[in-house]
Amino acid sequence: MMSDSRVSSVIQEWAGSYPGQNHTLNPTSVSNQMSQMDMMPYGQAQGLMRGSADDRVSEQMMGLSYLPYSSSCLSNTSSAGNTDHHQSHGNTQQDFSSFLMPTLRTPVNKRSISKDSAEYRLRRERNNVAVRKSRDKARRRILLTQQRALQLQEENQKLKIRIGQLTQELDSLKHILSQRHLQGAEGGAAGEAGI
Amino acid sequence: MMSDSRVSSVIQEWAGSYPGQNHTLNPTSVSNQMSQMDMMPYGQAQGLMRGSADDRVSEQMMGLSYLPYSSSCLSNTSSAGNTDHHQSHGNTQQDFSSFLMPTLRTPVNKRSISKDSAEYRLRRERNNVAVRKSRDKARRRILLTQQRALQLQEENQKLKIRIGQLTQELDSLKHILSQRHLQGAEGGAAGEAGI
DNA sequence: CTGGATTGCGCAATAA
DNA sequence: CTTATTGCGCAATCCA
DSSP states (O other): OOHHHHHHHHHHHHTTOSOOOTTSOOOOTTGGGOOSSOOOOTIIIIIHHHOOTTOOSOOOSSSOOOSOHHHHSSOOTTSSOOOOOSSOSSTHHHHTHHHHOTTSOOTTSSOOOOSSSHHHHHHHHHHHHHHHHHHHHHHHHHHHHHHHHHHHHHHHHHHHHHHHHHHHHHHHHHHHHHHHHHHHHHHOTTTOTTO | OOHHHHHHHHHHHHTTOSOOOTTSOOOOTTGGGOOSSSOOOTTTTTHHHHOOTTOOSOOOSSSOOOSOHHHHSSOOTTSSOOOOOSSOSSTHHHHTHHHHOTTSOOTTSSOOOOSSSHHHHHHHHHHHHHHHHHHHHHHHHHHHHHHHHHHHHHHHHHHHHHHHHHHHHHHHHHHHHHHHHHHHHTTOOSGGGGO
């Protein structure tokens, strides 16, 4: 008992816990099934079209995306020695970005954030907080989805049982009706004028 | 049509995609609902009892876990200046860990893996591959769970519609039967043709 | 004890 | 400008 109320509450909590990323309208087969705002596949919708500098290419369904970077793709600037993590992230393109895309402003706004400045630490700390918050949210969302799937499964089971009951009852009634029909047909030769 | 086959296939694929971490048998309220091997809450089951050196305390349900570390807990050895990332992870306790927990072995096996050795790089690269693989797996698992929930929802809708149909049909038959019963009861004198 | 698998974290790029 | 999201590497830990 009381499982139904719990189900609905969790489902309600679950609904609306996904970030709004259905703006990109991808005509994928999966996303076509999304009717309301809930149930966005996430990794599919945004992760694929993000396409950051060091993304593995698509990686969509095959399980071959995990492999040493150096051998597959990438310009291997940071193939093995990734301890740097500081300034050699992907700056090679930045030098001639003004030639390629003159509309984008040159990284003037990155004026000497030399990793020691208080502003840099402030930004980093703020971003760290945001990252923790976002991951917390994601964890909760995943949990809710799992619980929702479990409860939908339970509800499905009950619905199927109910359908079985209804079908059986229906068959009984149909049988009874056919019996009566036979009775009336063979017996009441005079009285059954209505049939 | 054909949605049912797709549903079952995805559900089958979904089932059994969770890592086996139900060995630790935690009598949590959530994990009690898990019947088979599927639907492990993940962050709940293992993340809470991992208890690594710098874990936020429990953080289970409330949404207050994201906050600057320094003000909440932790020994603040690496509160703000986390650029180190190298050797000052949580070593303060390690100094007197031999006193507190003499059963744990001292870090003798960490013999000068001075971050330049080829073995260190080898280990790191292998771990990086493993990490990518594991995260890929997690992403697929999450996707499958979401798709499964969606399809269970669809199936639920159809089942409810079916129940509505069956109920209506059942009511009709019941009504017909009651009418016939009335007909038979009042003797079927003569006027039944008009009804 | 050893090596892969998970996980939390911070960083940087990027999306919103 | 801000915050939010994401992929990545690192280190600790788990686990078989």
